[in-house]
Amino acid sequence: MSMHELTDRELIEELKKRFEQNKKALQEVRKLNEELKEVNKKLEDSEALKGHFISNITNEIINPFSSILALSRNILSVKKENWKKVISMVALIYGEAFNLDFQLRNIFVAAKIEAGEVFPEVMNVDISHVVNSLIESFKYELKKKKITLEFQNDFPSDAPEKPYFFKTDPEKLRLILANLLSNAVKYSEVETKVVIKGWEQDGHLNLAVQDFGTGISPENQQIIFDRFRRLDSGINSLHRGHGLGLSINKALLDALNGHIDIQSELGEGTTFTISLPPISANVKGLAFDGNELFFDDEFEEDSNSDIETF
Numbered sequence: 121m122s123m124h125e126l127t128d129r130e131l132i133e134e135l136k137k138r139f140e141q142n143k144k145a146l147q148e149v150r151k152l153n154e155e156l157k158e159v160n161k162k163l164e165d166s167e168a169l170k171g172h173f174i175s176n177i178t179n180e181i182i183n184p185f186s187s188i189l190a191l192s193r194n195i196l197s198v199k200k201e202n203w204k205k206v207i208s209m210v211a212l213i214y215g216e217a218f219n220l221d222f223q224l225r226n227i228f229v230a231a232k233i234e235a236g237e238v239f240p241e242v243m244n245v246d247i248s249h250v251v252n253s254l255i256e257s258f259k260y261e262l263k264k265k266k267i268t269l270e271f272q273n274d275f276p277s278d279a280p281e282k283p284y285f286f287k288t289d290p291e292k293l294r295l296i297l298a299n300l301l302s303n304a305v306k307y308s309e310v311e312t313k314v315v316i317k318g319w320e321q322d323g324h325l326n327l328a329v330q331d332f333g334t335g336i337s338p339e340n341q342q343i344i345f346d347r348f349r350r351l352d353s354g355i356n357s358l359h360r361g362h363g364l365g366l367s368i369n370k371a372l373l374d375a376l377n378g379h380i381d382i383q384s385e386l387g388e389g390t391t392f393t394i395s396l397p398p399i400s401a402n403v404k405g406l407a408f409d410g411n412e413l414f415f416d417d418e419f420e421e422d423s424n425s426d427i428e429t430f
Contacts, residue, residue, distance in 0.1 A: 184220040245290045246283040266311045273318040299365035304331035325396045332389035345370040
């Protein structure tokens, strides 16, 4: 037998070796195939969501504008003795303008998120003022469903009337809370209540929005923050249903190194809780509902006694 010839045992070993190599290669191909299927599924979902979004958002923008124009035109034709009609039409105009403004803000932020242009703009934020101003802006929406809103806070302060300042991004925080409050109002029954709670723990800012509405099933709780998924119940919709609110919240909280938790039972209601860590940043600006004020050193020195920063 020549040196190039293989014994039966050696041949079997060689075949086994090649079989294992082919098996491993086949497994890798299958794995790659599964990954490609997943990517294709994401692309299909993204395209479907994009088409659905464009279709819906066109109506969400055009319809309020049409209503505002029609109501404004009707107001111009109202006679002086019928000013009560004007009041009701003005209320409707405000409602349409409020919804339009709210949705456009989310759309613009969604575009920034997609472009990777979301960065924290940290300021000393008066948290109580942000929450109270948000509640005031939702006053008409709450009144339409006869919903009472309670704001309970346990912020550290020498006196209840003193502001509680926390270093964060006021614009992003307000939009996060607005999306949660919008969903809470939307999925609450008429003549119920919504509760906003605020507290500080281990240096973290915590805010919870609780409703007593329809609730979310355990299965749907796993996907409500995924922008590629939509629930039949529409809980992931933004007030009127174009599906951005909660996914935007998740992206904004990621940018702020925060997180969001959910507790919910069907028919019992839902509580969303956000937690934001303190941000180490040397900032002089104060924010009251997203508006920043800069002080010179002398004024800032005199004001430090009334300002708690973390």
